[in-house]
Amino acid sequence: MTLAPPPLSLYVHIPWCVRKCPYCDFNSHEGRGELPFAAYVDALLADLDFDLPLVWGRTVQSVFFGGGTPSLMPPEFIDRFLQGASSRLRFAPGCEITLETNPGTAEHGRFEGYRDAGINRLSFGIQSFDDGCLQRLGRIHDSAEAEAAVKLAQDAGFDNFNLDLMYALPQQTLAMAEHDLERAFALQPTHISHYQLTLEPNTVFAARPPAGIPDDDGSWDMQEHCQVLLAQAGYRQYEVSAYAQAGRECAHNLNYWKYGDYLGIGAGAHGKITLGHDQSILRRWKLKHPTRYLAEAGRDRAIGGDERIPPERRAFEFMLNTLRLVDGFSLTGFEARTGLSRTAIEPQLQAALANHWLTLESDRVRPTELGRRFTNDVVGLFLEE
Known part of the structure; x- marks a missing residue:
């Protein structure tokens, strides 16, 4: 994908x-x-x-x-x-x-x-x-x-x-x-x-x-x-x-909740950027303390950290955000924003459907009222082993 x-x-x-x-x-x-x-x-x-x-x-x-x-x-x-x-x-x-x-x-x-x-x-x-x-x-x-x-x-x-x-x-x-x-x-x-x-x-x-x-x-x-x-x-x-x-x-x-991209600037700000040229997702955050940030902004030293999100963690991150939404997400959107095939989450989806935590209609996955009460449990299904 x-x-x-x-x-x-x-x-x-x-x-x-x-x-x-x-x-x-x-x-x-x-x-x-x-x-x-x-x-x-x-x-x-x-x-x-x-x-x-x-x-x-x-x-x-x-x-x-x-x-x-x-x-x-x-x-x-x-x-x-x-x-x-x-x-x-x-x-x-x-x-x-x-x-x-x-x-x-x-x-x-x-x-x-x-x-x-x-x-x-x-x-x-x-x-x-x-x-x-x-x-x-x-x-x-x-x-x-x-x-x-x-x-x-x-x-x-x-x-x-x-x-x-x-x-x-x-x-x-x-x-x-x-x-x-x-x-x-x-x-x-x-x-x-x-x-x-x-x-x-x-x-x-x-x-x-x-x-x-x-x-x-x-x-x-x-x-x-x-x-x-x-x-x-x-x-x-x-x-x-x-x-x-x-x-x-x-x-x-x-x-945020649809797993979109955002630049984060300012002291302690976090960002997430999809990089098409190397098919990766970058998380970057800045120095937290205002005094240090003011001294270093615009240079490498202002970056508190950079992290590439490995493919095996993207499904969990995606669900952590999108399952907060009443309307859930589309499987097509999952594939586009994670670079993973929908088959990668088939076992977890089936488990959630069996527990009546999610519904699946055509391409759309939505949390049920029960699923919204147990959001952490639903998202936990997608945590990497």
């Missing part, structure tokens, strides 16, 4: 935040003093120049500024980066360009600047509209600031935005989780990310779990109840924790 280069996205990591949240395991660093945004944009563009030979001639379908807290970076620096990036890469018409924002950093006038710079989608890290829950999560905003930030963005002309909400929070009840969704619906987001709090390794919460986290049964009740509410409000679930109004799915994250 031949590897066909899939759609390409660009991920840009902004590593600073105001305060590290106790549940966060992302590459984020508390900003102290004046942050070196001008130097960081220079470093990002040098980093992009270094990676450009991997993607000559390809078109970028989406851009995503993640973090950290990207909204700490003033609009003029976002503008300078996007101007530099679009002069180096071809951006598709209507390219989705998302900026993650923390309500605690929203300032009047900034949203107009981001829109003028080319940002056309926002993602708000709300997490909850309950002030007690927000305090227990270590967030720097309260519910009033969250609503005010969203309304400022709407006043600035943004009509495509996501709200991040978490459930199974310390001391949260089912009624509180329902109330969070009601407050979210009132703001009319086009997209809601609704995911369970997990205690990730190497976080404060993992070392010192907070009291009152709902047990598995309580968490499951919240998930099931909230899924019904989201559907009733017109948000279709298309991924494990992603719900969208019709046509408003996140193009950038969909590309």
